[in-house]
Structure formats: structure tokens, C-alpha cells
Amino acid sequence: MTTPVSLKVGDKALEMPVKSGTIGPSVVDIGKLYAQTGMFTYDPGFTSTASCESKITYIDGDEGVLLYRGYPIEQLAEHGDFLETCYLLLYGELPTPAQRADFNYRVTRHTMVHEQMMRFFQGFRRDAHPMSVMVASVGALSAFYHDSIDIADENQRMIASMRMIAKFPTLAAMAYKYSIGQPFVYPQNDLDYTSNFLRMCFAVPCEEYKVNKVLSRALDRIFILHADHEQNASTSTVRLAGSSGANPFACIAAGVACLWGPAHGGANEAALKMLQEIGSVDRIPHYIARAKDKNDSFRLMGFGHRVYKNYDPRAKIMQKTAHEVLNELGIKDDPLLDIAIELERIALHDEYFIEKKLYPNVDFYSGITLKAMGFPTSMFTALFALARTVGWIAQWKEMIEDPGQKIGRPRQLYTGNARRDYIPGNMR
Numbered sequence: 001m002t003t004p005v006s007l008k009v010g011d012k013a014l015e016m017p018v019k020s021g022t023i024g025p026s027v028v029d030i031g032k033l034y035a036q037t038g039m040f041t042y043d044p045g046f047t048s049t050a051s052c053e054s055k056i057t058y059i060d061g062d063e064g065v066l067l068y069r070g071y072p073i074e075q076l077a078e079h080g081d082f083l084e085t086c087y088l089l090l091y092g093e094l095p096t097p098a099q100r101a102d103f104n105y106r107v108t109r110h111t112m113v114h115e116q117m118m119r120f121f122q123g124f125r126r127d128a129h130p131m132s133v134m135v136a137s138v139g140a141l142s143a144f145y146h147d148s149i150d151i152a153d154e155n156q157r158m159i160a161s162m163r164m165i166a167k168f169p170t171l172a173a174m175a176y177k178y179s180i181g182q183p184f185v186y187p188q189n190d191l192d193y194t195s196n197f198l199r200m201c202f203a204v205p206c207e208e209y210k211v212n213k214v215l216s217r218a219l220d221r222i223f224i225l226h227a228d229h230e231q232n233a234s235t236s237t238v239r240l241a242g243s244s245g246a247n248p249f250a251c252i253a254a255g256v257a258c259l260w261g262p263a264h265g266g267a268n269e270a271a272l273k274m275l276q277e278i279g280s281v282d283r284i285p286h287y288i289a290r291a292k293d294k295n296d297s298f299r300l301m302g303f304g305h306r307v308y309k310n311y312d313p314r315a316k317i318m319q320k321t322a323h324e325v326l327n328e329l330g331i332k333d334d335p336l337l338d339i340a341i342e343l344e345r346i347a348l349h350d351e352y353f354i355e356k357k358l359y360p361n362v363d364f365y366s367g368i369t370l371k372a373m374g375f376p377t378s379m380f381t382a383l384f385a386l387a388r389t390v391g392w393i394a395q396w397k398e399m400i401e402d403p404g405q406k407i408g409r410p411r412q413l414y415t416g417n418a419r420r421d422y423i424p425g426n427m428r
């Protein structure tokens with residue numbers, strides 16, 4: 001039992017209970033603070049606030065540790081595959097062979113989307129950003145699958161979860177195909193999850209598509225790396241949306257919308273654009289200087305993280321994956337990779353970055369890898385969203401299944417006008 005924290009407000013002394021988790025910092029339970037003092041806490045950006053209790057993912061930002069249900073990300077990425085990770089995140093344990101076969105079967109049987117979705121897609125402009133298409137089409141799933149939006153029904157929650165994990169790749173591939181004017185490719189269920197996605201993106205009806213196993217394995221690993229990351233902005237968005245009882249498709253669409261921002265999942269696209277803008281190794285010092293200049297809004301994209309104050313463990317695996325993919329594709333000299341490696345080297349030795357603990361994050365190398373695989377930059381965040389869908393669902397389910405769950409409703413420090421009387425227009 002941890003000693004409670006004492007707080008003195010005026011002449012009143014309050015004792016606030018401290019709760020401890022399995023690992024990581026304990027939390028001070030301030031739930032009764034307002035009732036007892038009439039004061040709120042103030043923590044914009046939630047830098048010191050735990051918004052929930054969770055058993056899914058653990059991050060130690062100082063040590064650079066990421067665990068899914070207790071398993072280190074390095075081990076899962078090295079030995080596991082994405083669907084197994086999905087099972088682990090959703091159910092808490094790695095599957096037995098029978099559970100795994102059943103899970104694969106269930107996901108695979110939901111890969112097609114309602115045929116009417118095709119017409120829904122035709123309404124978009126061809127140059128629409130894939131993330132705008134994903135926000136709309138994932139949200140629209142609730143209009144197509146009415147039979148799985150009752151969140152009080154466990155079976156419906158499960159079916160909605162399977163549908164989203166299975167259909168997201170189909171929708172993301174459709175968004176890509178639509179943007180380049182090629183026909184949609186239907187899923188092929190004898191392929192594994194990631195190979196099927198690659199085929200839906202890159203196959204054309206006029207020739208046979210052969211899955212490159214190295215690329216498929218690399219992309220599968222990228223999906224594992226992105227599958228969950230505890231209470232980040234998009235996950236918190238999903239939880240907040242879900243706390244009102246909104247249907248799961250709408251909640252995940254909210255997560256997709258949040259992920260799109262360049263400070264979050266949009267950073268992979270921004271990082272690659274930045275490398276392209278830098279253009280050559282000799283221009284790096286200029287950009288490093290800009291990143292350090294307080295009067296310049298430029299930031300090194302793919303660097304820094306709210307939680308990791310050490311090397312993001314995902315970035316290490318991503319860097320290795322980038323080399324594997326470029327090797328497989330016979331890309332001997334990728335100028336962007338050269339710039340990335342040199343930029344990383346300089347930043348890791350620069351006082352500004354060392355002092356602020358700014359290390360490469362998962363997005364730094366992912367863009368180079370995805371570009372080499374043939375994805376346009378505009379698809380990068382959609383791929384991130386595809387992988388994160390399972391994390392969002394696991395977190396959403398955990399919240400819905402918590403008997404103590406309440407609607408999320410933060411308070412505020414009001415700094416606007418105090419009460420004043422309305423003055424009719426002709427008297428102002």
C-alpha cells in the first residue's frame with residue numbers, strides 16, 4: 001500500500017490515495033479533489049495525467065521500452081506476425097494454434113466490403129487525400145453494418161472489431177486505387193493479411209501479381225510496430241468518443257481523423273517530405289540550424305516524442321527494416337536514406353537534441369521504407385491507421401467492458417468575460 005499524497009489547500013489538509021500499477025509511475029487519485037476543495041487540476045496536453053487504467057500497452061519512455069501485454073516489441077516484431085499481435089492486443093494472451101486458426105478465419109471472412117461502398121467511393125474527387133477518404137469510409141461502415149453497432153451486445157462488439165481489422169486494408173487499398181484511377185482489387189483470402197493488402201494495392205487485372213515475401217514480411221513488421229501505443233492522442237480520441245456510447249465505427253473514424261495530424265501519425269509523410277526538401281547531405285546543417293532556431297517554426301519531422309526521451313525502440317527496428325527492403329529491391333544508393341542516416345548522426349551528437357532528449361521516432365525511417373515499396377507519401381498515414389486500428393479497438397473494448405466506465409468530460413480554467421448584459425445593436 002503506497003502512502004497517500006497530502007495536499008494543503010488554505011487551512012484544509014487533504015489526503016489523496018495513490019494507486020500503483022504493475023510497472024511504471026504510480027498515480028495520485030484526484031477524483032474527490034473538486035468535491036472537497038472546489039478546485040480542478042490544470043494539465044494542458046495531459047503531460048502529468050493518466051486518463052485511465054489499462055492492461056494493454058506499456059511504455060517506458062526514459063528507457064525506450066515498449067511492451068504489448070507484457071511482451072517486448074522487439075520480440076514480437078522479430079518472431080511474431082501482425083494477426084497474432086492483433087489477437088494478443090484484443091484478448092491479452094498469445095493464441096494457441098487452434099485459437100490462431102479460428103481468429104484468422106474470422107478476420108479473413110470479413111475482408112470484403114459492402115458492394116455499395118464502391119459507389120460511395122465514386123463520390124470522392126480523385127485527388128482526395130487517402131486519409132480524408134479513410135475518415136469518411138470507416139465512419140460510413142456504421143451506415144452499412146447496422147447489425148454490429150449495439151455496443152451493449154458483446155457479440156456485436158466482437159463482430160464490429162473483426163470487421164474493422166479485416167476491412168481497413170480493403171478500404172485503404174481502395175483509397176489508393178481510386179486515387180490512381182485503377183480498378184479496385186477484391187481481397188484474396190488464401191493470402192495472409194499483409195500479402196493480401198499488398199496485392200489489393202499493387203495488382204492489376206491484366207497480369208498476375210506475385211507477392212514478394214520479403215516486402216510482405218517487412219510491411220507486416222511495420223504493422224506490428226504501429227499496432228498500439230497506449231494513450232496517445234488518437235487512442236485518447238477513440239476512448240473519449242466511445243465514452244459517450246458512440247458506435248465503434250464512428251469512434252475509430254475519430255481516431256483516424258486525429259492520427260492524420262503532422263504532430264502524430266502524419267509525421268511519416270512529413271518526415272519524407274522534409275528529407276526530400278533537404279535534398280542533399282550538405283544542406284543538413286542549414287536545416288539543423290533552422291530546427292534549433294526559436295524564431296523558426298521548422299521542426300525535424302520524425303524526431304522527438306512526448307513519451308520517449310530515449311531512442312524509440314520502434315525506430316531501431318524500422319531502420320533495420322528499411323535496409324532489408326532497399327536491399328531486396330536492389331536499391332543500392334537511396335539519397336534519402338543517406339540524408340536520413342547523416343541527419344540522425346548529426347542530431348544525436350548535437351547539444352540541442354541531446355539536451356532536449358530528441359531522438360528519431362518510428363516515423364523517421366518508415367517513409368523511406370514505404371516509398372521504396374511503392375507507396376506514395378499520401379498513403380503513409382493511412383498505413384499507420386490500418387495498423388493502429390487494432391490498438392484503438394482493443395482500447396475501446398477495454399473501456400466499454402470496464403464496469404466503472406463514465407463519459408469523458410474534462411473541465412477548464414475559464415478566462416473569458418465574466419457575466420455581462422446584452423446590449424441591443426442600435427445602442428452599441
Ligand code: ACO
Pocket residue numbers: 262263264265267291292298299300301302303304305306307356358361362363
Ligand atoms: N525538432 C526540433 N525541436 C524540437 C522537436 C523537433 N522535432 N521536437 C521537440 N522540439 C523542441 C521543442 O521546440 C521544445 O523546445 P523548448 O523546450 O525550447 O520550447 C522541446 O523540444 C520540447 O518539445 P515539445 O513540443 O514541448 O514536446 P512535446 O512532447 O509536446 O512534443 C512532438 C512531442 C509533438 C512529437 C514533437 O517532438 C514534434 O513535433 N516532433 C516532430 C513531429 C513528429 O515526428 N511526430 C511524430 C511523433 S511519433 C507518433 O506520433 C507516431
